[in-house]
Amino acid sequence: MRKYVVLILTLLLISLVLAACSNGELELPGDPVRGEDLYNQQNLGTKNAAGCPACHTIEEGVDKDDGRFVGPSHHAIGTRAENAVPGMSAEEYIRQSIVDPNAHIVEGYDPWVMYTNYAEDLSETDIDDLVSYLLTLR
Numbered sequence: 001m002r003k004y005v006v007l008i009l010t011l012l013l014i015s016l017v018l019a020a021c022s023n024g025e026l027e028l029p030g031d032p033v034r035g036e037d038l039y040n041q042q043n044l045g046t047k048n049a050a051g052c053p054a055c056h057t058i059e060e061g062v063d064k065d066d067g068r069f070v071g072p073s074h075h076a077i078g079t080r081a082e083n084a085v086p087g088m089s090a091e092e093y094i095r096q097s098i099v100d101p102n103a104h105i106v107e108g109y110d111p112w113v114m115y116t117n118y119a120e121d122l123s124e125t126d127i128d129d130l131v132s133y134l135l136t137l138r
Contacts, residue, residue, distance in 0.1 A: 026078075029132055034129040035131070039053070044121070045126075057073050057074065071109065074137055077134050081134075094134045098130060101116060
């Protein structure tokens with residue numbers, strides 16, 4: 001009986017390791033739960049700049065023509081970011097969009113609208129957590 005328990009536990013451990021290492025598993029740079037809290041704040045950072053919901057939504061099918069948002073919808077951004085810029089990962093694209101928002105402008109939107117000092121006003125942990133949350137939006 002004992003050897004069966006050891007065998008079952010070993011198989012369970014192997015399956016957990018394989019699941020954690022699989023390409024299907026999303027590896028996140030930070031805490032997506034904290035990132036969601038940050039995302040939903042009305043003000044962010046040391047200068048109390050406008051938070052994400054001031055300009056963006058996570059609703060599907062909402063764009064600039066809706067009149068409520070000056071930034072693109074973040075609906076499924078974790079998936080869309082994978083192919084937004086050739087050669088950039090979704091994580092790299094989302095991170096750059098926060099710290100250097102004018103590097104790549106989504107078609108139909110204007111440059112120099114998004115606050116450009118989040119790189120200085122947010123901690124690395126804040127940015128990692130925001131990126132993690134946005135990566136989970138699929």
